[in-house]
Amino acid sequence: xxxxxIFPAINAQQRQISQAAKKKEQVERHYKxxxxxxxxxxxxxxxxxxxxxxxxxxxxxxxxxxxxxxxNDPNFLERIFKRKRPRNR
Numbered sequence: 001x002x003x004x005x006i007f008p009a010i011n012a013q014q015r016q017i018s019q020a021a022k023k024k025e026q027v028e029r030h031y032k033x034x035x036x037x038x039x040x041x042x043x044x045x046x047x048x049x050x051x052x053x054x055x056x057x058x059x060x061x062x063x064x065x066x067x068x069x070x071x072n073d074p075n076f077l078e079r080i081f082k083r084k085r086p087r088n089r
Contacts, residue, residue, distance in 0.1 A: 047058065074082070
């Protein structure tokens with residue numbers, strides 16, 4: 001008889017814990033999204049306030065950086081078929 005009274009209480013606690021975790025993840029996602037949006041807006045503003053000559057230099061530097069990073073980045077098929085290393089435990 002006591003078992004029947006304890007089970008609903010334990011089930012309710014588990015449900016509350018899972019709901020709290022879900023709510024926490026949702027809040028974290030919201031903060032990350034808001035941060036990314038604000039960061040993007042800040043970067044755009046910093047670009048907009050520059051002179052035309054500075055904008056050209058920034059664009060050229062970004063183009064060089066993308067080319068350099070792309071050169072050192074493995075291609076699509078290499079990334080897919082790359083051998084996975086066994087994790088040490």
